[in-house]
Each structure stands twice: as structure tokens, then as C-alpha cells.
Amino acid sequence: MSSFDFGPMPDTAGFFGQFGGQIIPPELKAIMDEIDQAYEEIRKMPEFQNELQMLLTDYVGRPSPIYYARRLSDKLGGAKIFLKREDLNHTGAHKINHCLGEALLAKYMGKTKVIAETGAGQHGVALATACALVGIPCEIHMGQVDIEKEHPNVTKMKILGCKLVPVTQGTATLKDAVDSAFVEYLKDPVNYIYAIGSVVGPHPFPKMVRDFQSVIGKEARQQFMDKEGKLPDFITACVGGGSNAMGLFTEFLNDDDVTIVGVEPAGKGLDTPDHSATLTLGKPSEIHGMKCYVLETDNGEPMPVHSIASGLDYPGVGPQHCYLKELGRVQYDTASDEECLNAFMTLSQVEGIIPALESSHAVAWAMRKAQTLTPEHTILVNLSGRGDKDADYVANKLGL
Ligand SMILES: *Cc1c(COP(=O)(O)O)cnc(C)c1O
Numbered sequence: 363m364s365s366f367d368f369g370p371m372p373d374t375a376g377f378f379g380q381f382g383g384q385i386i387p388p389e390l391k392a393i394m395d396e397i398d399q400a401y402e403e404i405r406k407m408p409e410f411q412n413e414l415q416m417l418l419t420d421y422v423g424r425p426s427p428i429y430y431a432r433r434l435s436d437k438l439g440g441a442k443i444f445l446k447r448e449d450l451n452h453t454g455a456h457k458i459n460h461c462l463g464e465a466l467l468a469k470y471m472g473k474t475k476v477i478a479e480t481g482a483g484q485h486g487v488a489l490a491t492a493c494a495l496v497g498i499p500c501e502i503h504m505g506q507v508d509i510e511k512e513h514p515n516v517t518k519m520k521i522l523g524c525k526l527v528p529v530t531q532g533t534a535t536l537k538d539a540v541d542s543a544f545v546e547y548l549k550d551p552v553n554y555i556y557a558i559g560s561v562v563g564p565h566p567f568p569k570m571v572r573d574f575q576s577v578i579g580k581e582a583r584q585q586f587m588d589k590e591g592k593l594p595d596f597i598t599a600c601v602g603g604g605s606n607a608m609g610l611f612t613e614f615l616n617d618d619d620v621t622i623v624g625v626e627p628a629g630k631g632l633d634t635p636d637h638s639a640t641l642t643l644g645k646p647s648e649i650h651g652m653k654c655y656v657l658e659t660d661n662g663e664p665m666p667v668h669s670i671a672s673g674l675d676y677p678g679v680g681p682q683h684c685y686l687k688e689l690g691r692v693q694y695d696t697a698s699d700e701e702c703l704n705a706f707m708t709l710s711q712v713e714g715i716i717p718a719l720e721s722s723h724a725v726a727w728a729m730r731k732a733q734t735l736t737p738e739h740t741i742l743v744n745l746s747g748r749g750d751k752d753a754d755y756v757a758n759k760l761g762l
Pocket residue numbers: 455456457484485559560561600601602603604605606607673674718720721746747748
């Protein structure tokens with residue numbers, strides 16, 4: 363008998379338990395409701411589902427395989443570790459799954475411009491790719507500091523034809539890019555659409571992005587069954603905003619025997635200010651139009667968070683994760699910068715797979731856990747992206 367029986371989430375107002383919602387001005391609420399309505403319409407249209415399915419297959423290269431990491435498992439001498447290879451997708455990560463969905467929705471709604479912010483440039487590249495494919499103008503706001511740091515992604519966005527807007531105000535990083543993109547969006551929210559990069563922000567974005575990403579878990583559950591004749595004992599994914607994790611977890615929520623673990627960055631240590639463990643150390647509050655766990659300073663400002671993986675340093679987290687934590691259905695654990703680097707190098711040298719630093723957090727957790735188990739046990743890790751983008755940084759850091 364199942365003790366968990368999750369039906370459709372969120373409720374019609376966008377709440378997952380007490381989390382989520384739409385903490386936005388009334389004029390924006392009307393626009394968000396319109397987006398929700400359009401989304402609910404197209405998700406039921408066979409033409410939309412067929413087009414999305416065709417693109418996921420022929421353009422992204424889905425289904426991504428599940429790979430049994432035999433040498434890594436043998437080396438650790440415990441549980442068998444499997445990898446869901448989102449790193450093999452076109453553009454090298456899971457983000458393309460929801461960017462395609464968002465771009466198709468924008469086109470269906472007759473929007474004239476897709477706007478977004480990007481930090482390290484991963485969301486920017488995936489979105490610029492999807493917009494080039496669908497044929498809709500795309501404008502990405504990026505802090506000047508990040509532009510200088512993330513040269514390859516900046517170049518890619520330009521080549522892909524998106525308009526890149528450098529942001530010099532404030533600290534010229536992600537938060538200022540969000541503010542700047544939002545100002546542009548508010549100039550004409552009827553004709554523009556803001557494409558959010560994770561399962562965060564006001565309703566309906568946490569739901570929509572999750573739905574577009576849930577292809578990961580749907581494939582993985584079937585693939586694992588076909589391979590092993592049973593479900594995995596553990597499934598795990600890194601959690602920044604939480605989209606690749608929700609993408610894997612959703613299909614397994616009603617499988618009581620599957621232990622689900624989200625891995626947050628402990629950075630330089632949970633006892634230092636330099637981490638980004640929102641669900642582990644944050645508290646319920648509000649950020650970016652939603653109620654969720656937030657890492658805040660004593661005077662209620664979002665903390666300047668840290669992770670070696672720039673895709674994970676966000677002081678909020680998707681509302682559905684907050685709800686699943688409260689219910690006890692998903693456990694949240696952490697991996698430090700150091701464990702992440704070790705996992706990055708180990709997977710590279712034992713399996714010939716260079717993982718993204720973000721994904722390396724989930725690999726690090728799996729490596730730690732596997733050693734406490736036996737080969738009858740299985741762990742499925744979502745390898746959310748490839749590490750080409752991180753190779754120079756890691757080589758520098760380790761003096762290679
Ligand atoms: C952006 C990114 C993440 C973090 O985003 P989530 O919404 O938490 O999934 C993780 N892995 C990779 C490779 C990314 O590019």
C-alpha cells in the first residue's frame with residue numbers, strides 16, 4: 363500500500379501546501395493567469411504535444427540513456443550507480459527541455475519577444491537556442507561581471523542571434539540582471555513573455571517548468587525497469603532552483619520504496635556564510651513572486667549565497683521542493699565544494715564522463731551513499747549537464 367498518493371499539484375491558485383502562489387502586483391497577476399490558461403490549453407492540444415515530442419526526439423536527441431557506471435561502482439565497492447545522461451542532450455544539459463516548451467508557448471500566445479536573465483549563461487544559451495529554432499526574438503540580460511567571466515556562453519548567445527543586454531548597475535551580477543530584465547518585461551507584458559529558468563517564480567512557472575522537465579523521470583523510470591527489472595532504491599539530483607530534480611522526481615513520487623534525495627551545495631561549509639543550502643538552512647519567506655524557503659540575512663535581505671557551481675547559487679528554491687520537504691517525501695542533503703570537485707575528477711577519470719559542477723553535487727552524494735550500501739542496492743543519479751564549461755576553471759583551481 364502506498365502512503366503517498368500525490369495527485370495533480372499545485373492547486374488552481376498555484377500553491378503546493380503553503381508554498382508557491384503569486385506574490386505579484388494585480389496587473390501582473392492577470393497576465394500570469396493568462397499564461398496559465400494558454401498553457402493549460404496547449405498542453406491538451408495534440409498538435410502541440412506532437413511538435414514538442416518531435417523536437418525532443420529529433421532535435422534534443424531524447425530519450426537520453428541510462429548508463430550503469432560499473433567502474434565507479436566497483437571502485438566504491440557498494441551500491442550500483444546509474445546515470446541519467448541529460449549531459450548528452452543538445453546544448454549539453456537539461457535546460458533545453460523547458461526552454462523549448464517556453465518558446466513554443468510564447469509563439470502560440472503570439473508574443474513578440476522572449477526576455478530572460480542569465481547568471482552563468484546556461485539558461486541564456488538554452489533559451490537563445492530554443493528561440494532560434496522556434497523563430498522568435500530573444501533578449502537576455504546579463505551582469506557585466508558575469509559577461510566577463512563566462513566568455514564562451516556569451517559568444518554562443520551572440521552567435522545564436524539573441525540580443526544580449528549587459529547590466530552594469532549594482533554588483534553587475536545575477537540579481538541585477540533579474541531586475542533589469544524585469545524592467546524591460548514590464549514595458550509591455552502583454553506582448554513580451556518572461557521565460558523563467560527553473561521551477562521558481564510566480565504561478566504558473568513552477569508547474570510549467572516542472573511539466574516540461576518531467577520527461578526525464580518518465581523516461582528514467584521505464585528505462586530502469588527495462589534494465590534492472592525493478593525500481594531504483596535511491597534517486598538523486600542536485601538542487602539549485604530545482605528543475606532537473608523535479609524533472610526526475612515527479613514520476614517517482616508515488617513509489618514509496620524509492621528514497622528520493624535532493625542535494626544542495628554546502629559550499630565552503632554549512633558553518634560558514636559561503637553555501638547555498640536553502641532547504642537545509644533557510645526558512646519560509648518570499649522571493650521572486652513566490653513563497654518558499656529563503657536564505658536571508660538578519661534584516662530580511664536575500665543572502666549573498668555561494669557555490670562552486672554557479673548554476674546552484676540561488677537564495678530561494680522551487681515551492682514544490684519546500685512542500686515535499688515538509689511532507690517528508692523528499693530528503694534534502696548537501697555536498698561541499700570540495701566533495702563536488704572530487705566527484706568531478708573521479709567521474710572524469712574512472713568513467714570518461716566530465717560532469718557539470720552542478721551535477722557533480724549529486725554524483726558526490728551518490729558516491730558517499732554507495733559506500734554505505736551493498737551491490738544489491740541501486741542509486742540513480744540525474745547527470746543534469748556536461749562539464750565542458752567548467753573544465754578551464756577546474757584545471758586552474760587544481761593547478762593541472
Ligand atoms: C542550471 C543548471 C542546474 C541548476 O538548475 P536546477 O533548476 O536546480 O536544475 C543544474 N545543472 C546544470 C547542468 C545546470 O545548467
